[in-house]
Amino acid sequence: MVTPLNWGLGHATRCIPVINNILEHNFKVIISANGRSVLDLEQILVKKVEFLG
Numbered sequence: 001m002v003t004p005l006n007w008g009l010g011h012a013t014r015c016i017p018v019i020n021n022i023l024e025h026n027f028k029v030i031i032s033a034n035g036r037s038v039l040d041l042e043q044i045l046v047k048k049v050e051f052l053g
Helices: 009-024 036-044
Strands: 030-032 050-052
Touching: 009 036, 036 050
Parallel strands: 030 050
Antiparallel strands: none
């Protein structure tokens, strides 16, 4: 589970390479976030991960 904080887009964007690395190792990724960060992550990682909340 990856939970980027809603303290600006920097937290969410810095999580993207980490999430992609986890996916490359065939793990399931679940993201729990809110606000603008979740909207941006949904657009970038559509159909690659599961979103909660």
